[in-house]
Amino acid sequence: xxxxxxxxxxxxxxxxxxxxxxxxxxxxxxxxxxxxxxxxxxxxxxxxxxxxxxxxxxxxxxxxxxxxxxxxxxxxxxxxxxxxxxxxxxxxxxxxxxxxxxxxxxxxxxxxxxxxxxxxxxxxxxxxxxxxxxxxxxxxxxxxxxxxxxxxxxxxxxxxxxxxxxxxxxxxxxxxxxxxxxxxxxxxxxx
Amino acid sequence: xxxxxxxxxxxxxxxxxxxxxxxxxxxxxxxxxxxxxxxxxxxxxxxxxxxxxxxxxxxxxxxxxxxxxxxxxxxxxxxxxxxxxxxxxxxxxxxxxxxxxxxxxxxxxxxxxxxxxxxxxxxxxxxxxxxxxxxxxxxxxxxxxxxxxxxxxxxxxxxxxxxxxxxxxxxxxxxxxxxxxxxxxxxxxxx
DNA sequence: ACTTACCCTTAATCTAGTTTAAGACTATTT
DNA sequence: AAATAGTCTTAAACTAGATTAAGGGTAAGT
Numbered sequence: 001x002x003x004x005x006x007x008x009x010x011x012x013x014x015x016x017x018x019x020x021x022x023x024x025x026x027x028x029x030x031x032x033x034x035x036x037x038x039x040x041x042x043x044x045x046x047x048x049x050x051x052x053x054x055x056x057x058x059x060x061x062x063x064x065x066x067x068x069x070x071x072x073x074x075x076x077x078x079x080x081x082x083x084x085x086x087x088x089x090x091x092x093x094x095x096x097x098x099x100x101x102x103x104x105x106x107x108x109x110x111x112x113x114x115x116x117x118x119x120x121x122x123x124x125x126x127x128x129x130x131x132x133x134x135x136x137x138x139x140x141x142x143x144x145x146x147x148x149x150x151x152x153x154x155x156x157x158x159x160x161x162x163x164x165x166x167x168x169x170x171x172x173x174x175x176x177x178x179x180x181x182x183x184x185x186x187x188x189x190x191x
Numbered sequence: 192x193x194x195x196x197x198x199x200x201x202x203x204x205x206x207x208x209x210x211x212x213x214x215x216x217x218x219x220x221x222x223x224x225x226x227x228x229x230x231x232x233x234x235x236x237x238x239x240x241x242x243x244x245x246x247x248x249x250x251x252x253x254x255x256x257x258x259x260x261x262x263x264x265x266x267x268x269x270x271x272x273x274x275x276x277x278x279x280x281x282x283x284x285x286x287x288x289x290x291x292x293x294x295x296x297x298x299x300x301x302x303x304x305x306x307x308x309x310x311x312x313x314x315x316x317x318x319x320x321x322x323x324x325x326x327x328x329x330x331x332x333x334x335x336x337x338x339x340x341x342x343x344x345x346x347x348x349x350x351x352x353x354x355x356x357x358x359x360x361x362x363x364x365x366x367x368x369x370x371x372x373x374x375x376x377x378x379x380x381x382x
Numbered sequence: 383a384c385t386t387a388c389c390c391t392t393a394a395t396c397t398a399g400t401t402t403a404a405g406a407c408t409a410t411t412t
Numbered sequence: 413a414a415a416t417a418g419t420c421t422t423a424a425a426c427t428a429g430a431t432t433a434a435g436g437g438t439a440a441g442t
Contacts, residue, residue, distance in 0.1 A: 033440090061335035069331060082324040091331075118309030125316035132319055133273040135326045140260060140282075142333060143366045144252035147429070166389065175334045180429055182391050224410095338399070357419065371399055373421050 001026070003051050004103055007075055011123040018117050025109040030101050031055075037078070037094040037102075044083035044090050046104040050076050053100025054164060058172065059092050068173040070134075071097075071161060077127060097169065147176045148184050192217070194242050195294055198266055202314040209308050216300040221292050228269070228285040228293075235274035235281050237295040241267050244291025245355060249363065250283050259364040261326075262288075262352060268318060288360065338367045339375050 001023055008014050014022065026049075031037065037055065038044050048055075054073040057080070058066045069092070072078035083090035084107060105113075113120040141150055151174055155162050162170065171181040192214055199205050205213065217240075222228065228246065229235050239246075245264040248271065249257045260283070263269035274281035275298060296304075304311040332341055342365055346353050353361065362372040 059331045059335055065335070067331060067334040069327060081320055082327065085320060085324070114313065118312060121309060121312040121316055122305065125312055125319065128316060128319050128323055129272055129276060132323045132326065133276070135323065135330060136260060136273065139326060139330050139333070140250045140258060142330070143258040144250055144256070168389065176428095177430060178390075179392085179431080183429090186391080359419065368400060369420075370401080370422085374399090377421080 001028075001103070003075065004049050007049070008123060011126050012119050014119065018119060021113060021117060022120075025105060025112070026103040027106075028101065028103055031096045031099070033096055033099050035096050037096070038080060038083075038090055039093055040091055041089050042083070043087065044080040046106055047077060047079045047084065047110055048072075048094075049103045049105075050074055050078060051101045051103060053096060053098040053102075054161070055094055055100065056097055056169060057092055057094045066093075066172055067175070068169060071158075071165070071169075071173070073161060073164075077131075081128075097165065142175060147174060147180060148187075150174050151181065151184050192294070194266065195240050198240070199314060202317050203310050205310070209310060212304060212308060213311075216296060216303070217294040218297075219292065219294055222287045222290070224287055224290050226287050228287070229271060229274075229281055230284055231282055232280050233274070234278065235271040237297055238268060238270045238275065238301055239263075239285075240294045240296075241265055241269065242292045242294060244287060244289040244293075245352070246285055246291065247288055247360060248283055248285045257284075257363055258366070259360060262349075262356070262360075262364070264352060264355075268322075272319075288356065333366060338365060338371060339378075341365050342372065342375050 004026070005014065005019055005023070008022075028051075031053070037046075037048060038057075040060065050072050052074060054071055055078055056068050057070050057072070057078060058068045060066055070078075078094060080090045080092045080094070082088070083092075110120075110124075114124075141153065145153070151170075154170065154174060167181055167185070168178045171178040174181065176184075195217070196205065196210060196214070199213075219242075222244070228237075228239060229248075231251065241263050243265060245262060246269055247259050248261050248263070248269060249259045251257055261269075269285060271281045271283045271285070273279070274283075301311075301315075305315075332344065336344070342361075345361065345365060358372055358376070359369045362369040365372065367375075
């Protein structure tokens with residue numbers, strides 16, 4: 001709980017009343033490795049704050065291959081906003097890569113906070129804006145650099161994550177096969 | 192001006208006071224075809240609402256090729272949020288594809304509205320969330336479908352835009368060359 | 383400690399999409 | 413009305429990255 005309160009201190013920090021409203025509505029859960037927070041076809045019902053561990057959110061194409069959209073580790077938020085807000089079945093999976101502990105807000109609780117404390121509108125606006133910026137940079141990179149460059153950039157941007165994740169997951173995030181990533185890695189160390 | 196007021200009616204609609212606060216701060220501008228709203232290296236200083244016409248936002252890779260991140264036409268918002276919020280030089284261009292008329296909010300005015308009328312925090316939160324969802328779907332599609340499928344999807348999703356835009360711009364948006372798009376189009380009509 | 387399942391690598395073959403080049407068409411500007 | 417600049421197409425040669433296959437390594441769960 002301290003984690004999430006400190007998290008909000010980065011934005012407009014919460015007063016006594018807001019903190020109480022938030023913490024009384026959060027549900028703490030432990031998620032095992034390989035357990036799902038969300039599966040294709042489900043309605044996404046929660047906005048999830050990661051206290052510990054790491055999740056991947058991915059889609060599966062018609063040939064059954066997984067494509068990682070993002071990872072969420074400590075102090076990050078994760079949800080399929082499309083499903084959560086538009087109330088339609090998700091086309092995505094959210095799966096624990098490590099044993100995780102999380103704090104969850106239901107859609108109803110989120111709305112309660114938005115309606116009664118404008119600060120949450122503000123803070124979540126900023127949080128979503130930051131995520132939008134990340135996604136925009138990722139899309140631009142996907143179009144304008146080679147797999148080799150994208151891997152180098154991933155290592156530079158997420159050095160800690162790159163050590164925790166199996167290469168097969170990184171490959172899926174970069175939009176390449178594990179075999180090709182292996183080749184790239186080999187060329188790097190060969191220098 | 193009526194356009195933008197109607198635009199906000201989709202969300203929490205504005206009362207008299209909010210409407211006045213908004214409209215008194217908007218600056219109307221005409222932008223000619225091929226004129227830039229933003230160039231690489233500039234600071235993005237405005238959030239721009241498109242009343243008429245169409246813009247493209249794109250990045251240029253080191254070999255000089257353009258990669259379209261998005262188009263913004265009537266009733267849409269456009270800005271490089273990264274540059275606007277983080278106050279760093281943009282790596283993007285925003286250029287008019289058609290003669291345009293826009294309404295602009297400066298960063299300071301935006302902040303004034305956020306601070307004095309929480310409804311703007313709410314409405315812009317929802318606007319950015321919708322744009323996040325769009326981008327997330329686009330990224331997933333880029334990873335998990337062929338160029339042929341992405342083109343078909345683009346036609347289905349933006350039928351009106353596809354008629355207004357030259358194919359070379361659509362190709363750049365899909366992440367392929369105009370030559371390859373021409374081939375795809377040829378295969379389609381050949382059926 | 384065992385074992386099962388995942389993970390990493392290498393290498394040969396293959397393919398979706400790029401590059402280069404060239405010609406015809408079509409807007410926009412003067 | 414001419415001229416210039418952007419647009420669309422076709423086709424041949426090429427390349428980044430996929431696929432298939434196979435062997436060895438390493439970590440998780442029992």
